[in-house]
Amino acid sequence: MKKFENDFFIGAATAAHQVEGNNTNSDCWAMEQMPHTTYKDKSGIACDHYNRYEEDIKLMKSAGLNAYRFSIEWARIQPEDGVFDDEQIEHYRKVIRCCREHGIEPVVTLFHFSSPIWIIRKGGWEADTVVEDFEKYASYVIKALGSELKYVCTINEANMGLQVAAISRRYTMMAKKAAAAGAQNSGGEVQMGLNMQAMMENMKFQAMENEEVFGTPQPHCFNLGGSEHSDLLTMKAHQAAKKAIHDLYPDIQVGLTLSLHDIQPVEGGEARAEAAWAEEFTHYLPYIQDDDFLGVQNYTRTIVGPEEDLPVPDGAERTQMGYEYYPQALEHVIRAVAKDFRGNIMVTENGVSCDDDSRRVNFIQIAADGVARCIADGIPVKGYFYWSLMDNFEWQMGYRMQFGLIAVDRTTQTRTPKPSLAYLGSYRG
Numbered sequence: 001m002k003k004f005e006n007d008f009f010i011g012a013a014t015a016a017h018q019v020e021g022n023n024t025n026s027d028c029w030a031m032e033q034m035p036h037t038t039y040k041d042k043s044g045i046a047c048d049h050y051n052r053y054e055e056d057i058k059l060m061k062s063a064g065l066n067a068y069r070f071s072i073e074w075a076r077i078q079p080e081d082g083v084f085d086d087e088q089i090e091h092y093r094k095v096i097r098c099c100r101e102h103g104i105e106p107v108v109t110l111f112h113f114s115s116p117i118w119i120i121r122k123g124g125w126e127a128d129t130v131v132e133d134f135e136k137y138a139s140y141v142i143k144a145l146g147s148e149l150k151y152v153c154t155i156n157e158a159n160m161g162l163q164v165a166a167i168s169r170r171y172t173m174m175a176k177k178a179a180a181a182g183a184q185n186s187g188g189e190v191q192m193g194l195n196m197q198a199m200m201e202n203m204k205f206q207a208m209e210n211e212e213v214f215g216t217p218q219p220h221c222f223n224l225g226g227s228e229h230s231d232l233l234t235m236k237a238h239q240a241a242k243k244a245i246h247d248l249y250p251d252i253q254v255g256l257t258l259s260l261h262d263i264q265p266v267e268g269g270e271a272r273a274e275a276a277w278a279e280e281f282t283h284y285l286p287y288i289q290d291d292d293f294l295g296v297q298n299y300t301r302t303i304v305g306p307e308e309d310l311p312v313p314d315g316a317e318r319t320q321m322g323y324e325y326y327p328q329a330l331e332h333v334i335r336a337v338a339k340d341f342r343g344n345i346m347v348t349e350n351g352v353s354c355d356d357d358s359r360r361v362n363f364i365q366i367a368a369d370g371v372a373r374c375i376a377d378g379i380p381v382k383g384y385f386y387w388s389l390m391d392n393f394e395w396q397m398g399y400r401m402q403f404g405l406i407a408v409d410r411t412t413q414t415r416t417p418k419p420s421l422a423y424l425g426s427y428r429g
């Protein structure tokens with residue numbers, strides 16, 4: 001095992017809505033409660049991390065981790081347009097301080113998929129106003145907490161809108177083909193817990209329910225897919241927030257994160273692969289090239305043919321999410337990114353959902369070896385954050401997915417570290 005230097009971050013990641021519990025003012029929470037919801041479970045109390053963060057941070061510390069990436073929930077800080085809640089700021093201050101007391105660097109994400117309901121009522125991520133609203137929120141948080149922070153991710157997987165839109169197009173096409181052949185569409189093979197089948201089937205029933213909650217039949221929530229306009233607004237929101245943060249604290253390292261696949265063309269698929277990489281990564285360069293770092297998030301590869309993306313190869317191992325178990329992807333993605341992105345790279349998410357923890361250990365080993373080789377070749381990778389610290393609420397897929405280094409009993413909330421937690425910690429020098 002190649003150990004990393006002491007200043008390299010070996011950490012784990014979570015997102016507020018997936019672990020805290022009771023994020024009642026967010027769009028995801030609202031969608032979970034709808035009669036025709038596409039969510040397989042309600043997030044409910046989640047992992048009760050809002051109350052148990054200290055226990056969770058101590059578990060990281062005792063395993064030897066030195067960094068924790070977590071997100072601040074916008075809907076907690078700003079439950080209504082123009083209303084800011086200082087008590088919630090104080091909650092996150094306690095989390096940050098708890099990290100520091102245990103020698104863990106807090107890496108804070110300002111936005112991880114869930115928006116306040118009022119943002120969606122204003123037109124969500126397709127409305128120009130989201131840029132200024134996000135900037136105000138970011139400024140408020142950083143004015144209060146900036147003196148305690150060194151690393152901030154503005155927006156998690158800023159490319160998710162376009163990715164989900166592409167997945168929906170592909171799914172609809174597959175569903176039509178399957179229907180024509182009299183078969184069922186399998187539903188799997190998508191990134192980030194989406195329940196595509198229910199999304200398609202429930203659409204007409206949901207329109208009315210959406211109208212009631214969000215004032216529109218088709219709400220523009222961040223993780224429901226977005227247009228090119230929304231993609232541009234996301235970049236503007238990032239840039240506005242970055243400027244606001246740097247105006248207040250020039251030394252805070254600011255970046256966003258992107259969901260990146262290891263895109264592998266077969267013969268004849270090169271042009272499609274290049275277009276896919278441009279959509280997923282290179283077209284963002286003008287907006288992120290001056291960032292202090294880029295958060296790279298990778299889970300698998302995509303094999304691209306001349307006409308369409310190819311299925312998971314026969315006999316290949318699959319994760320619980322349905323896509324291929326392929327930890328080699330991370331190294332390929334970092335190398336692809338480093339061809340064009342000149343700044344520091346932080347692996348802000350990489351992980352696998354599986355019930356056999358030895359497969360997770362193997363995944364981390366292959367991924368970490370790849371990271372070490374990138375560093376040896378001079379690529380400035382500054383940290384590796386495994387997704388996720390604990391088994392948690394995998395969005396529309398609910399609690400069935402097991403990405404965690406720590407198991408969480410859904411009834412008692414008891415934490416049981418898996419061997420992979422200590423294994424990850426053992427990478428520290």
Ligand code: BGC
Nearest residue numbers: 015156157191192193259394
């Ligand atoms: C997201 C996480 C999600 C993970 C696993 C990433 O796309 O940032 O919120 O849980 O993938 O699907």
